[in-house]
Amino acid sequence: MKTTVQELALTIDPTRSSTAKTRTTALAVLSTLLAACSIVPGQHMETPPTLAVSSAPDGTVQQSQQIPIQAIDLNLINQMRAGAAQMQQANQLDLFSKPAPYKLGPGDVLQVTVWDHPELAAALGQQVQNSKPSDPTQGFVIDDQGNLSFPYLSHPIHAAGKTIGEVQREVRRDLGREFREPQVTVRVASYRSAQVYVDGEVRTPGGQAFNDIPMTLTEAINRAGGFSQNADRAHLTLTRNGTSYPIDLTQLVAAGKNPQDIMLKPGDMLRVTGRDQNQAYVMGEVNKPTAATPTPDGTLTLADALSQAGFINQGTANPRQLYVIREQDGKPLVYHLDSASPVSMLLANQFDLHPKDVVYVDNGPLVRFNRVLSLLLPAINAGLTAAIVTK
Structure with a gap:
């Protein structure tokens, strides 16, 4: 069998084999270290991603x-703010309106008084169950058909969708068939036909009934006890007829618009988002x-x-x-x-x-280099230790 020069040298000097192994191990570790420098552990943002x-x-x-x-520069900031303001105004165009008088509806309780006719004072109307402590115990309830019945009327009066003044004039005109120039007063004793629901970060969430005071955005929040400490005034959502309208009170005030001009309608739902969301x-x-x-x-x-x-x-x-x-x-x-x-x-x-x-x-x-090095140092130490032990 032929013997190579390298094998012969190793036979003559056995220590050379250990030195070569040590050098080979060190070179391998160094190559691995240099190659791993391009691999960064953890998160890193590429440019462009x-x-x-x-x-x-x-x-x-x-x-x-x-x-x-x-x-991020001034041009970008101005464009983003202008776009956000335009979008906010476009989304809220349908919400601004003028206050309108209260329209009666089924479930409202009325008190009808005919002056100088004591025989009608005993007509206290249908007994109703209290829904709130402030509700009266008696009155004339507008039925589910929207009609109001009262003694001596020739026929029930359709009151739903009408103002209290319109109903009062109809009652007086109809009673004029039986009485001479009757003095009639009609008032709402309990508002129960229309509500809005206020949810989220307010102190007392729940339904708020419409009354003779216009139900504006701020009125609904005030009736719900005002904002809680966690309320986000820039992220309100008004849901109406299946459509959601984002409302930013901070931007409204900054743009010179009064939140009192946003009128709520029966069936609306107002949600105030929490800041932690x-x-x-x-x-x-x-x-x-x-x-x-x-x-x-x-x-x-x-x-x-x-x-x-x-x-x-x-x-x-x-x-x-x-x-x-x-x-x-x-x-x-x-x-x-x-x-x-x-x-x-x-x-x-x-x-x-x-x-x-x-x-x-x-x-x-x-x-990044230090973090790669900290990951590779244990392997380097282990490799060198093994080489020294082998030597």
């Missing part, structure tokens, strides 16, 4: 598309990753969110890589802010966050 789009029934990825990143999430290289909560007026800027997260971690963060990720109409939007300059915080103080936005602060290159 890519989104995998799957359209096959089996869930396989068909293609990927790049998501454009928009820089409209949080934005701050993660990445910040001192305290958190879910940022809007202020009581419902606003939450990028600067507010960073403040609640303890601001950017100066030791690990790359301040030039601050991103806001938002979902709109089922598509992701990414906004970028270079926060290396303190002046950029002026932009952050004007950039309004939306509910469920994600604020992400990327890490620096040296931090």
Whole structure:
């Protein structure tokens, strides 16, 4: 059998084999370390980011598309605020109207008084069950057909959909057939035909009955005890006939519009959202990753969110890589802010966050290398130890 020169050298100097093994192991570890530097553990924002789009029934990825990143500057902030104001006004056009007199309906209880006719004073009307402590025990109830019956009337009067003044004139005109110039007074003793429902972050949620005071937006909230401490005044929702109308009280007042001009209708539902339901999430290289909560007026800027997260971690963060990720109409939007300059915080103080936005602060290159190294050091030490033991 032939012997190679290398084998002969190893036979003459056995220690050379251990040295070669040690060098080979060190080179392998070093190669692995250099190759792993391109692999960053944890989250990292690519520029520009890519989104995998799957359209096959089996869930396989068909293609990927790049998501454009928009820089946060004054032009973007002005465009976003103008668009939000126009959308808010367009959604609320149907809500503004003038107050109208109360229209009677089935279930309302009326008190009818004919002066100087004591024989009619005994006609106290149908006994009704109290629905509220303020309701009277007796009165004339408008039936489910919307009709009002009263002694000496030639026929029941259809009262539903009419004002109290119209019903009073009809009762007086009909009683004029039996009495000479009767003096008639008709008043509503109990309002029970129409309600709105106020739900969410108010002190006393529940149904609020319509009465002679116009049911405006602020009137409905006041009757429900006012806002609770967790109420988000920028995110109210009015549901009417199957359509939901978002209402931002803060923006309304800032635009010079009076919430008293929003008139509610019977059957409306008003919901006040809680601030804890409209949080934005701050993660990445910040001192305290958190879910940022809007202020009581419902606003939450990028600067507010960073403040609640303890601001950017100066030791690990790359301040030039601050991103806001938002979902709109089922598509992701990414906004970028270079926060290396303190002046950029002026932009952050004007950039309004939306509910469920994600604020992400990327890490620096040296931090990525240190994290990779910290993961590989145990393997390096183990490899060197094994090489030394083998030697």
